[in-house]
Amino acid sequence: MLLRAHADMYAIRRFEEHIMRLFLRGEIAGTTHLCNGQEAVCVGLGYALDEDDVVAGTYRGHGHILARGSEELRLAAELLGRVDGLCGGRAGSLNVFDPTRNYIGSFAIIGGSIGAATGAALALKGTGRVAVADFGDGTTNQGYFFECLNFAKVYDLPLVFSLENNGYMEYTPIGNVTARPDDLAGRAEAFGIETERVDGMDVRAVYEASLRAVERARAGEGPQFLEYRTYRFVGHSRSDPGDYRPEGELERWQERDPLTLSRRALTDELGTPDEDIAAREQEVDERLERAIDAALASPFPTPEELEVLS
Numbered sequence: 001m002l003l004r005a006h007a008d009m010y011a012i013r014r015f016e017e018h019i020m021r022l023f024l025r026g027e028i029a030g031t032t033h034l035c036n037g038q039e040a041v042c043v044g045l046g047y048a049l050d051e052d053d054v055v056a057g058t059y060r061g062h063g064h065i066l067a068r069g070s071e072e073l074r075l076a077a078e079l080l081g082r083v084d085g086l087c088g089g090r091a092g093s094l095n096v097f098d099p100t101r102n103y104i105g106s107f108a109i110i111g112g113s114i115g116a117a118t119g120a121a122l123a124l125k126g127t128g129r130v131a132v133a134d135f136g137d138g139t140t141n142q143g144y145f146f147e148c149l150n151f152a153k154v155y156d157l158p159l160v161f162s163l164e165n166n167g168y169m170e171y172t173p174i175g176n177v178t179a180r181p182d183d184l185a186g187r188a189e190a191f192g193i194e195t196e197r198v199d200g201m202d203v204r205a206v207y208e209a210s211l212r213a214v215e216r217a218r219a220g221e222g223p224q225f226l227e228y229r230t231y232r233f234v235g236h237s238r239s240d241p242g243d244y245r246p247e248g249e250l251e252r253w254q255e256r257d258p259l260t261l262s263r264r265a266l267t268d269e270l271g272t273p274d275e276d277i278a279a280r281e282q283e284v285d286e287r288l289e290r291a292i293d294a295a296l297a298s299p300f301p302t303p304e305e306l307e308v309l310s
C-alpha cells in the first residue's frame with residue numbers, strides 16, 4: 001500500500017509541476033493554486049473513502065481530484081481550457097469538478113465546500129455513504145464553518161470535516177487573525193463533534209485517522225472532524241513567492257516532505273529497494289508526459305460547443 005501511496009503522491013507533485021510550467025508559459029488562463037506539500041492528505045484521505053462517497057474541495061483541489069481517480073489527461077485539459085477537459089474546458093482550475101467520481105466541486109468561495117458537503121451529507125444520510133468537506137485553516141473563521149458544524153451535529157450527518165491546516169490564509173499567518181489558533185479542532189469539539197489531530201505530512205497517519213473517521217460516519221455515528229497539520233511548499237497561488245514566511249520555516253517543513261517520509265519508510269522500515277521506488281516514479285513520469293502532451297493536443301472548444309454545454 002505504501003509504495004502505491006508514494007507513487008500517487010509523487011504523481012500529484014509532478015502533475016502540479018507540469019501545471020506550473022504550463023502556467024508560466026502562458027498556456028493556462030486565470031490562476032492556479034498548488035497543493036505542493038499537502039499531497040499526503042489527498043492520498044491518505046482518498047484511500048479511506050469508497051468510490052460512492054462524495055468529496056467537496058477547494059481551489060487547491062487538484063490533488064483531491066486525482067486521488068478520486070479522475071484522469072490526469074482530462075484534469076490537465078480542463079486547466080488548459082480544452083474540450084477534453086473534465087468540464088469541457090469551461091471551469092478551469094478554480095471550478096473544476098468531476099461528478100463521475102463524486103467530486104462535487106473545487107469551490108473558490110471559501111466555505112463553499114463545507115456548505116456543499118453538508119448538503120450532500122443530508123442527502124446521503126442512511127445510505128451508508130459519506131460526504132467529505134475539505135477546507136483550509138483560514139476558512140475556520142468563515143460563517144459557513146460554524147453553521148455547518150452545528151447543522152451537521154444536530155442532524156447527525158455522515159460528514160467528515162477535513163481541515164488542511166497549512167498555517168496560512170493567503171499571505172496571512174492564521175495566528176494573526178484567529179482566536180486560539182493552536183486549537184482549531186477545538187472549535188468542532190465545542191459542538192460535541194469527535195475530532196482527531198493528525199500529522200498531515202505522514203500518509204500512513206492520514207490514512208489511518210481518516211479511515212477511523214470515515215468508518216464512524218458511515219456507521220451512523222454522526223459528523224467527524226479531522227485537523228491535518230500540513231504546509232504548502234509554494235506560494236498561495238501562481239506568482240506568489242511566499243516571502244512573507246519567517247526564515248527557515250519552509251526548510252523545517254521540507255525536512256518532513258510527505259515524499260521524503262514515505263520514501264524513508266519504504267526503504268528503512270519495509271526494505272523496499274531504491275530501484276523499485278525509482279521504477280515506480282519513472283512510470284509516473286512517463287504516464288504524465290503522455291497525459292500532458294495529449295491535453296495540449298486537445299482543441300479549444302468552439303463557440304458552438306460552449307453553447308451546447310451552457
Ligand SMILES: Cc1ncc(C[n+]2csc(CCOP(=O)(O)OP(=O)(O)O)c2C)c(N)n1
Pocket residue numbers: 058060108109110135136137138139140166168169170236
Ligand atoms: C468568502 C471568501 N472570502 C475571501 C476569499 C479570498 N480568499 C481566497 S483564498 C483565501 C484564504 C483561504 O485560506 P485557507 O482556508 O487556509 O486555505 P488555503 O488557501 O491555505 O488552502 C481567501 C481569504 C474567498 N475566496 N472567499
Ligand SMILES: [Mg+2]
Pocket residue numbers: 136137138164165166167168169170
Ligand atoms: Mg491555509
